[in-house]
Amino acid sequence: MTNISSTADDILACARTLIIAGGYNGFSYADVAEVVGIRKPSIHHHFASKVDLVRTLVSRYREEAEAGLAALERNIPDPREQLKSYVGYWEACISDATAPFCVCALLASELPILPEEVALEVRAHFRSLASWLTSVMERGKRKGRLKLSCTPRIEAEGFMATIHGAMLSARAYGDPKIFGVIIEPLLDRLSTKH
Numbered sequence: 001m002t003n004i005s006s007t008a009d010d011i012l013a014c015a016r017t018l019i020i021a022g023g024y025n026g027f028s029y030a031d032v033a034e035v036v037g038i039r040k041p042s043i044h045h046h047f048a049s050k051v052d053l054v055r056t057l058v059s060r061y062r063e064e065a066e067a068g069l070a071a072l073e074r075n076i077p078d079p080r081e082q083l084k085s086y087v088g089y090w091e092a093c094i095s096d097a098t099a100p101f102c103v104c105a106l107l108a109s110e111l112p113i114l115p116e117e118v119a120l121e122v123r124a125h126f127r128s129l130a131s132w133l134t135s136v137m138e139r140g141k142r143k144g145r146l147k148l149s150c151t152p153r154i155e156a157e158g159f160m161a162t163i164h165g166a167m168l169s170a171r172a173y174g175d176p177k178i179f180g181v182i183i184e185p186l187l188d189r190l191s192t193k194h
Contacts, residue, residue, distance in 0.1 A: 007036075007038065007042070007046065008046040008047075010036045011032055011036055011038075011043055011046055011047065011053065012053070012056065012057050012060065014032050014035045014036050015027065015032060015053055015054065015057050016057055016061070016103055017035075018031055018032065018035075019054070019057070019103055019106060019107065020099075020100065020101050020103055020106060023106060023107075023109075023110055024054060024107060024110050024113070024114055024118070025110075025113070028050075029043050029044070029050065032053075051115045051117055051118060054107075054115075054118045055115075055117045055118050055121055057103070058103065058104060058107065058118060058121035058122055058125065059121050061103055061104060061125065062104070062121065062124060062125040062128060065125065065128070065129065066128055066132075068089070069086075069129075069132045072085055072086065078143075078145060079136045079137070079139045079140030079143060079145050079146055080140055080145040080146055080190070080191055080192075082136050083136060083140075083146075083159070083187065083190065084187060086163075087163070087183050087187065090102075090163060090167065090179065091176075091179055091180055091183070094167065094170050094176045094179050095176040095177075097176075100167070100170075100171065100176075101167050101168075101171060102163075102164060102167060104122050104125040104126065105164040105167060105168075107122045108122055108126065108164075126160070129160055130153075130156050130157055130160055133155075133156035133157075133159055133160055134152050134153045134155075134156040135152075136156070137152035137153075137155045137156050137159075138152040140190075144192055145191075145192060146190050146191070146192065147189070147190060147191065147192045148190070149189075155190070159186065159190075162182065162183065162186050163183065165182070166178065166179045166182035166183050167179060169182060
């Protein structure tokens with residue numbers, strides 16, 4: 001007997017891969033059914049509509065990201081090392097193609113055409129990530145571990161935009177190493193010499 005939660009998880013994982021490959025409008029339930037090996041009505045059993053599927057996907061993605069950031073907070077006390085670890089996560093994902101692009105960054109480029117329910121989740125992800133990065137910048141400045149040239153919030157927004165832009169450049173050039181080439185000077189600029 002098929003495990004219902006595992007089928008839903010398979011559907012979500014497939015949708016994530018398809019969105020990263022082609023965006024919100026780049027896939028259909030027929031595509032998901034073919035990849036997962038189920039019939040379209042089975043997908044509707046778990047997710048009534050594509051909006052429900054993608055909204056659930058982005059909500060879970062945000063929860064996973066927040067859990068990962070919380071783990072960084074618990075395991076790495078130094079703000080500069082937290083940023084390096086965050087960058088390292090994406091560098092590894094891009095290099096081994098396990099997650100070559102942030103699904104929320106990709107969907108953000110499609111905000112004008114996204115259903116509002118999905119757009120709200122994408123915006124919530126950006127707010128959450130910006131909030132975490134701002135707190136890292138604030139702590140890093142206070143502890144003398146990061147050198148900021150703007151307010152912590154502006155530095156955080158610039159850092160986030162650079163990460164997402166570096167993902168885009170790595171994809172555009174077809175070269176995962178471009179990500180590090182772009183991000184390394186940013187980390188160097190933020191780092192104090194200790």
